[in-house]
Amino acid sequence: MKVKFGRSLAIAITIGTGLLVLANFFVRNEFLRRVQQTLLDWALILAAVALLLGAVNVVATHLRKIRGRRPGWVYSLFLLAALGTVVLLGFLDPRGVASPAVSWVFLYVHVPLQATIFALTAFFIASAAYRAFRVRSVDSFIMLVAGIIVLLGQVPLGQAIWDRIAAAKDWILAYPSTGGARGIILGVALGTILTGLRVLLGIDRPHVK
Numbered sequence: 001m002k003v004k005f006g007r008s009l010a011i012a013i014t015i016g017t018g019l020l021v022l023a024n025f026f027v028r029n030e031f032l033r034r035v036q037q038t039l040l041d042w043a044l045i046l047a048a049v050a051l052l053l054g055a056v057n058v059v060a061t062h063l064r065k066i067r068g069r070r071p072g073w074v075y076s077l078f079l080l081a082a083l084g085t086v087v088l089l090g091f092l093d094p095r096g097v098a099s100p101a102v103s104w105v106f107l108y109v110h111v112p113l114q115a116t117i118f119a120l121t122a123f124f125i126a127s128a129a130y131r132a133f134r135v136r137s138v139d140s141f142i143m144l145v146a147g148i149i150v151l152l153g154q155v156p157l158g159q160a161i162w163d164r165i166a167a168a169k170d171w172i173l174a175y176p177s178t179g180g181a182r183g184i185i186l187g188v189a190l191g192t193i194l195t196g197l198r199v200l201l202g203i204d205r206p207h208v209k
Contacts, residue, residue, distance in 0.1 A: 015200055019200065020039065021040070024036040059080060062076035062077075090102050146176070150173065152169075153168065153169025
C-alpha cells in the first residue's frame with residue numbers, strides 16, 4: 001500500500017506541476033507567473049545537482065579504471081587531469097568560468113579538439129553518403145542528382161560546367177531541402193507534445209518505478 005501511495009503521489013505531483021507551468025502560457029495571472037518561475041528555478045537547481053552527480057560518477061568510474069589498469073586507463077588519467085585542472089582554475093579565480101585561464105583552455109584546447117572530431121566525422125559522412133547515393137530506385141536516383149547539383153554548385157567547377165547550377169543549387173536548398181527539414185521539425189514537435197501529454201495524463205510514468 002505504501003508503494004502504491006508513493007507512486008500515486010509522485011504522479012499527482014508531476015501532473016499538478018506540469019499543469020501549473022502550462023497554465024501560465026494561457027492565463028495571465030501574477031500568482032501563476034510566480035509559481036511557474038519558482039518551479040523553473042527548482043528545475044534548474046535539480047539540473048545543476050544532476051550535473052554534479054554526473055561529474056562525480058565520471059570521476060569514480062575512471063578512478064576504478066585507473067586502479068584496475070584496465071584497457072585505456074591512460075586516457076582516463078588524462079581525462080581526470082584535464083577535469084581537475086579546469087575545476088581548479090575556475091575555483092582559483094573569482095570570475096569562475098569567465099576567468100582568462102578557463103577561457104584559454106576552452107579556446108586553445110577544447111575548440112581544436114572539437115574541430116578535430118568534426119573533421120574526422122567528415123569521412124564517416126562521406127561513407128554514409130556513398131551508401132545512400134547508390135542508385136537502386138527512382139528515389140535514390142533523384143537524391144543522387146540533387147546531391148551532385150548541390151555539391152557542384154559549391155565549387156567553381158560546377159559554374160564552368162553549367163552557368164545556372166548555382167541557381168539550381170539555391171532552389172534545391174530553399175524548397176525541397178527546407179520543406180523536408182520543416183517536416184522533420186514538425187514531426188519532432190508533435191511527438192514532443194504527445195509525449196508531454198502522456199506524462200501529464202499519467203499514461204507514461206518514466207519517473208516512477
